[in-house]
Amino acid sequence: MWKKPPFGPDTLVFKIGGKIFLLVGLDQIDELRFNVKCNPERAIELREKYEHTVLPGYHMNKKHWNTIIANRELDDKKLEELILHSYSLIMESLPTKIKQEIKGGS
Template sequence: MDIEQYRAYCLQKPGVTEGFPFDDKVLVFKVMGKMFALVDVDAFESVNLKCDPELAVELRERYDGAVLPGYHMNKKHWNTVLMDGTVGDKLVYEWIDHSYDLVVAGLPKKLREELQNM
């Protein structure tokens, strides 16, 4: 997967926007204003994805060295996934889905309903 495939996959989800809220290198994807994915656009060496805390620990153990605690993020709720080919594209897409779904589940009911109507 390259950065354009990653970007396209994130953007095809309902309610998703992208932007550079921190600097001109870190592209952030949000659903209804809440972050679910981040990537360095210059390097595309890794991506940050939100994750259920128990699953986050399991993935870090299972993919030791390829899935790490979220860089510059809450280590309990975010993973950094190295994009060096160790983890296949299919899994990365599944983890993007998981991150998106986790954030959507935490949205207020009104925003979830609005999202369903998009």
Template structure:
């Protein structure tokens, strides 16, 4: 999965916006103003094809153990809840990467107020 495929997949989710809230390098994807994915464009330019995704804490540990070269504790993030996932030149399939993005999105959505979740379903 390249950066454009990653971007398009994230933006295909209901209620998702993209922005650069921290600096011109860090591309952030939010649902209802809550971050579920982010990546450094400079790292992509240097060949580090990774993204940060939110993750259930138990699953985060399991993924890091199963894929130690491709799933790492979240870079500059709360390492209990975030993973850095290599999404290009990786042993992870594109379908599985999409699953991890979906998991991150759904985890954030599940923490939103019920009214907001209902609004998202109608989009």
């Protein structure tokens, strides 16, 4: 059964175990941006180091979410690392039973 996207038709929502780890706007023509979860200390560090690329999460809890602007200040490997960090944070927060179901085991 199709569900209405939680943030409207112009936002792709990526989830693991029912929890969001990545949001990407489809209406961005000039500059791709996406939101990822981040631990609070690392979020501050990234925002200070990449002040034109890593911003407090747009329309999200700014303590735990960053908006990343794909403006080539960060290479593809770093962008992937930020997405995987978000995925890992969400995966770690899931109940053991759901983690096991996702991993396909016991």
